[in-house]
Amino acid sequence: MNAQQFQHQILCYSDKLYRMARSVLKDESLSKDAYQELMVRLWEKRIDLEAVKNRQAFLLTSMRNLCIDLLRKQQPNGEIPKNMPYSEPCPHQLAEEADMVNMISRMIDMLPEMQRTIIRMKDVEEMETAEIAEILSLTENAVTVNLSRARKKLREMILTHQKQERVLYEQQYR
Incomplete structure (x- = not known):
């Protein structure tokens, strides 16, 4: 290199x-x-x-x-300070995070094509709004509007999913 x-x-x-x-x-x-x-x-x-x-x-x-x-x-004793959060995830946390990532990925796949493309370019590929607009031949405002709608729809889908999980949990443990 x-x-x-x-x-x-x-x-x-x-x-x-x-x-x-x-x-x-x-x-x-x-x-x-x-x-x-x-x-x-x-x-x-x-x-x-x-x-x-x-x-x-x-x-x-x-x-x-x-x-x-x-x-x-x-530190005088060479230890990590007490206020330093321990961040090594346990296997359970890793599994939950993987499930969440998969669920969100499936939800993104359910979005309309333009919203799906824009949210992936912005949030996954970390592209700038102007760059996305240029690539897709859109105005920056159109990119922003589509991104806002995509995120709103994702929030709604996640909330719906969480409510469904809560209902299932309550039914199972009554």
Whole structure:
């Protein structure tokens, strides 16, 4: 991976990485230091990065781990501070999250084609409204309206699903 590839494939996550550092460290200066340290480490191991399939997940996990290490170094006993939330998900949580993602994906598939396309471009591919408008030959206002309608419909479908689950639960445990 050369410098141009590194810049294109890694530095595009700069904002997310900095926000991750900021949320864990709660200190602007430390967050900037953590970001710079991670960039140096990534540059040094750039050859290994080419094998990473989910680059965003890898980078965010790397940043979080680096931040936790920095917090440990600040503690006299080398432990994670008590106010640091433990975030290792249990298998039950992972299964629930996977079910939720699958359910929402199926609900998105039920939306009208234009709304489905726009919500995927905006929320999954993280494209800007102007970019979506240009690709789909729409105005930015049309993209915004379709996105708003898609999100409203998704909220309604999720609420309906939750109500149905609640009814089933109540019937089962009466």
